[in-house]
Amino acid sequence: MLYAVFYMQLAAQLIAYPYDVDQGEGFDTWSAWTIRQGQLPYTDNDEYPYYSSNYPPVWSAVVALPLALLGPALGAGRAVSTLAALASALLIGLATGQLTSRQGRRGGPIMAGLFAAGLFLASPYVFHTTPLARVNTLALCLGLLGVSLVAQPTRLRIGLAAVALSLALFTKQTTADAAIAAVASVLLARPPRGLALGGTLAVVAVAGTAALSLATGGAFWLNVVAGNANPFDTRQLLEYAANFTAVHPLVLILAASEMSAAWRARRWAPWPIYWVAAAVGALSAGKVGAGESYFLSLIAASCVLAAVRLSALLDAAIEANTPRIGLALGGALLAQALLLSHGPLSEVTPLLADHGFQAPLLGRPPTDADRRAGDVISAEIATHAGDVLAEEVGFVVVAGKPVIGNPTHLRNLSEAGLWDPDELVAAIDRHDFALVIVSAQRFPSPVLDAIGRSYYVVQSVTVRGFAYNLFLPGGDEPSASEAEE
Numbered sequence: 001m002l003y004a005v006f007y008m009q010l011a012a013q014l015i016a017y018p019y020d021v022d023q024g025e026g027f028d029t030w031s032a033w034t035i036r037q038g039q040l041p042y043t044d045n046d047e048y049p050y051y052s053s054n055y056p057p058v059w060s061a062v063v064a065l066p067l068a069l070l071g072p073a074l075g076a077g078r079a080v081s082t083l084a085a086l087a088s089a090l091l092i093g094l095a096t097g098q099l100t101s102r103q104g105r106r107g108g109p110i111m112a113g114l115f116a117a118g119l120f121l122a123s124p125y126v127f128h129t130t131p132l133a134r135v136n137t138l139a140l141c142l143g144l145l146g147v148s149l150v151a152q153p154t155r156l157r158i159g160l161a162a163v164a165l166s167l168a169l170f171t172k173q174t175t176a177d178a179a180i181a182a183v184a185s186v187l188l189a190r191p192p193r194g195l196a197l198g199g200t201l202a203v204v205a206v207a208g209t210a211a212l213s214l215a216t217g218g219a220f221w222l223n224v225v226a227g228n229a230n231p232f233d234t235r236q237l238l239e240y241a242a243n244f245t246a247v248h249p250l251v252l253i254l255a256a257s258e259m260s261a262a263w264r265a266r267r268w269a270p271w272p273i274y275w276v277a278a279a280v281g282a283l284s285a286g287k288v289g290a291g292e293s294y295f296l297s298l299i300a301a302s303c304v305l306a307a308v309r310l311s312a313l314l315d316a317a318i319e320a321n322t323p324r325i326g327l328a329l330g331g332a333l334l335a336q337a338l339l340l341s342h343g344p345l346s347e348v349t350p351l352l353a354d355h356g357f358q359a360p361l362l363g364r365p366p367t368d369a370d371r372r373a374g375d376v377i378s379a380e381i382a383t384h385a386g387d388v389l390a391e392e393v394g395f396v397v398v399a400g401k402p403v404i405g406n407p408t409h410l411r412n413l414s415e416a417g418l419w420d421p422d423e424l425v426a427a428i429d430r431h432d433f434a435l436v437i438v439s440a441q442r443f444p445s446p447v448l449d450a451i452g453r454s455y456y457v458v459q460s461v462t463v464r465g466f467a468y469n470l471f472l473p474g475g476d477e478p479s480a481s482e483a484e485e
Helices: 002-016 025-036 058-070 074-102 109-122 124-129 136-149 155-169 173-189 191-215 219-228 234-247 249-265 270-286 292-320 323-339 343-347 368-382 394-398 407-415 422-429 445-454 480-484
Strands: 387-390 433-438 455-463 466-473
Touching: 002 074, 002 109, 002 124, 002 343, 025 058, 025 074, 025 394, 058 074, 058 136, 074 109, 074 136, 074 292, 109 124, 109 292, 124 234, 124 292, 136 155, 136 173, 136 270, 136 292, 155 173, 155 191, 173 191, 173 270, 173 292, 191 219, 219 407, 234 249, 234 270, 234 292, 249 270, 249 292, 249 323, 270 292, 292 323, 368 394, 368 433, 368 455, 368 466, 387 394, 407 445, 422 433, 422 445, 433 445, 445 455
Parallel strands: 387 433
Antiparallel strands: 433 466, 455 466
């Protein structure tokens, strides 16, 4: 309950904060604004504005609805993601209660559901990533909805699951784990219906990809399919896996125990299968550019199975009349809760520090000082009449400027040999941009080299502990007229 309060507190603070916390928030929100203007966010990256999204369009289409009233504000995307996270917790709780009830546990389906939903919201990985204006949380929610529906594979529920899972796949491709789990579980229970579900999802995926690719002249395929084949870093995967295991040990142990029990009893419910599929999917955390969000499906499935196993252990304690088992479980849960420390609790003592992998970047809410520093950057942007090239674009959007380029995506395309930066480099050398903002050198090397030779640093502003260097046109040193200006 305490972690749930922390979560809502952070979500409210983020919704009120107009600038990026995660580098991709501004770009995802701009994609939604592009759809609000009647265009798909997939274009030729060789031409102005050198911008394309690298995600399917469902999240952008959903967020475009509140943007019609609010304008291109990050708060709208964060509100959608927060609601999706709360809906995900509800789906996790309901699924756990249903599983517990079917198994005849006396531990109580309501209590088991509360434990599952609570463990989900208590994870620092969930705390860090799900309130952001990113596609991940809505994708998770739609995937969970699809898996929940096929737990009782009636024709109607399978039809609804096909809709939910199709939307999930066109929110983020990593929801393939939910689609695979749903199809596999229905195949085991009702083979004809499983074939129908799998065939429907395959047709929708192929037809949807083909239609979007044709509608954008191949830009959708390049940016969303080919452009997401990032290099794999084994060391990064091992570091993430070690951190994830160290932060969630009891949850994973209980989930693995329930998975083993389900396997022995031949209980082919979708959740054990989803747990395996999500674990395999989490291996993509080794992909360059991945983060804690790649573990969200595994966290969700683990919370369901862990709470079901917890209910079974409580049943055993009741039947054996051994309160010590209950006390031991309570102690283990307390230890797990302390390992999950984050938010205001982690400020009490270093022993309760936030141990999440992305805690240094996403572990704390923005402060008033961060807001004032961001206002300085957006005010500087507003003083210039031309376009602004920036690695984080929340400042640009607040200043009422269009977004130019998608730096990390362009770098990935460039390194894969799928994009030639010459046109953007030429625009920089021509001083087409009134201001350039660099924070972490995310643009491809040729673009960064062009900025270095054609612009000079005029100011550096620190926001959330990161330096944002503002460049004006003029090369390494300003001319006399530029210096005077």
